[in-house]
Amino acid sequence: MKTLLGITLVLAVFGSCKSNNGGNTLPFYGNRTPVTKTVNGQTVTDTIYQTIPPFKFVNQYGDSITEKNLGGKIYVADFFFTSCPSICPVMQRNMLNVYNAFKADPNIKILSFTIDPKYDSVKVLKKYADKLGVSGNSWWFLQGKKDTTYKLAEKNYLIAVSQDNTAPGGYVHQGYFVLVDKEKRVRGAYDGTQPEQVNQLIADIKTLKAEPAPAPGQ
């Protein structure tokens, strides 16, 4: 009897430990705004996190992609160009690991925005995707207006991009992979040239997947 009680106690302790460990959360990036509102006569302060604003780009199949295509999905974004001689190949090699890990999951996407939309037409992007061995709809190569892309990169994905004719390939950009959650909030940034950081990204996507869905009306 005593033994049984002991086992139950041990199990209870382990059980509670497990549920505590489930609270492994990722940070929120960007600006945050406190919002004070009155609920049932009481003043409540809530935090609004920075989110990715609406956008419209075209993918490698010529389809229009907007924020609506990403509603309720987790995605990873990076910025590249197909003729990039410097860090892009190693970034895309590492991104292929992310692609292979989640290509069967329709709720996880990868968006690679070209920062050289003049050269990287839909046709060029499709050819690039084919050669990289990417098919289906889990990894989109997106082309849009240059200004819009740069603004999106700097203001929302917090990545520095600029044109510089002295840099290899004519552009300077950082090789970050940015993780965005189901509610369009930036939750992580990883150096896409470092395989260990990309492994962390894969682990963090699994953490985000396990995050509870937002309460309705939020």
Add this chain to the structure above:
Amino acid sequence: MKQKVVIGIVLLMVVAIISCEDDNSIEFARYYSSGSLIYQGHCQNCHGAHGEGLNALIPPLTDSTFIKENLHQLSCLVKNGLKGKLKVSNKIFEGQMPAVDLAPIEIAQALTYVANSFGNKLGTINVDRVNSDLIKCP
């Protein structure tokens, strides 16, 4: 007496060969280890840590027949880059390889590394050889 002289000469030759070989292997080790660093800094991003390339985008360096047959063109290829179609490992690659700004000795070291890694085994590509190949660049 005669026999002793012959033995002496043979011994001398053996010593000479051994020390020569030693010199060669020291030279090879120097080229190879410097080359490995140059490879990491200038080649690895595209061609990969194991020379695997990147699917159909970037050719691998593991096609030892290609490396062997084109050994004399590789110096120019590194120095001036390459544009157009290229058949490696039975696959056609097109696109562009940028010119890599390296001194002849660095090209020699990088090529020695590549030519003796990823399944290739072609020995030292020394700087004299690189210089004579570079003169013939198209």
